[in-house]
Amino acid sequence: MDHLTTAPPRQGLIIFLNGTTSSGKSAIAAELLPILDEPYFHLPVDAFHALRSPVPVPPESLDLLLHRTWRGYHRAVAGMAAAGNHIVMDHVLSADWRLEDCLALFSPRDVVLVGVHCPLPELERRERLRGDRPPGLAARQLAQVHAHGVYDIECDTGTTDPAACARLIRDFLDDRPTPTAFERLRATAGAR
Template sequence: MPDADAGTGLIVFLNGTSSSGKSSIAGELLNILDETCFHMPVDAFHAMRSRRSVAPGELPGMLRRTWAGFHRAVAGMAAAGNNVVVDHVLGEPWRLRDCLGLFPPRNVVLVGVHCSLPELERRERERGDRPVGLAARQFGFVHAHGLYDVECDTTTASAAECARRIRDFLPRRPFPTAFERLAAGAGGAGGAGGAGG
């Protein structure tokens, strides 16, 4: 893994819809990257929440606070010098804006994790642990910002193949990074609204 700015860890930021394979890729990356990394999935933060029922009117605010806390936890881990593999769903524009304000843009490798909608729907049915249609609701929004450092498509490529592609990209990643360009206002960071995830 290439050196990040002194004292700050590298953030490998996997963005894609639910069921696109982000967690599987992250697991493979942790097995093949040379340096110690931490996988920080947003699902783990949702799972920490107490099981009490939440009134419908409270749900949006609670979910937003969960995502905002997740972003700050990632930023804190990287600021302490830890390399982090994040799996994320940029289903609403504010999530990307929040991350752009928190993460050092030069130290972020933004990875687009793509998958065809029919395959996403097949995986969703097979998994049975996601709301039906979640991936379809996210599909048109998660990649709306349009800029990545590296991309992969899990429709046909395995998680291991995608992880190797990302690993091989890291030593030769160009600058400015996608996050640097997005932070400078390129690529529509404040683009169209979208479905949550």
């Protein structure tokens, strides 16, 4: 019998980086992957958008297409974790349904929800430097992205560099508290 078919099942851990565009999530992920004790996959939502073919989308169909992309992304992350893979995902919870979808799909004990904060002036500066985002996008996302208000750990990329944020997250993994932020959020959602 193939030894892989008898490997003990496990749920992979999801390190869920949430913040506005240009907040530094991808930079943290790049610093985090090499310092973790086990292999992790970095699955940024931007990578899923980049996989889409360049066929023009009529403006009236764009919202539906984006909604389907986000839902597919959530299911891809959930599937990878359910197969036992550890994931670092970077996400923008700028709509209530995105968090609700993730709460329904992910094993709440196996999610480390990380709030990635950055002051607005710095976000705007980064957007200008990037040039690949609509001006003001981060400002429009700012209030909603952190509206749920519950995190396992938070970092501020305006005052802390990505490598230090990554070390903070790595060190947190050894002693994760219970209930997790996802467990608390799911309990709150179920109480409504």
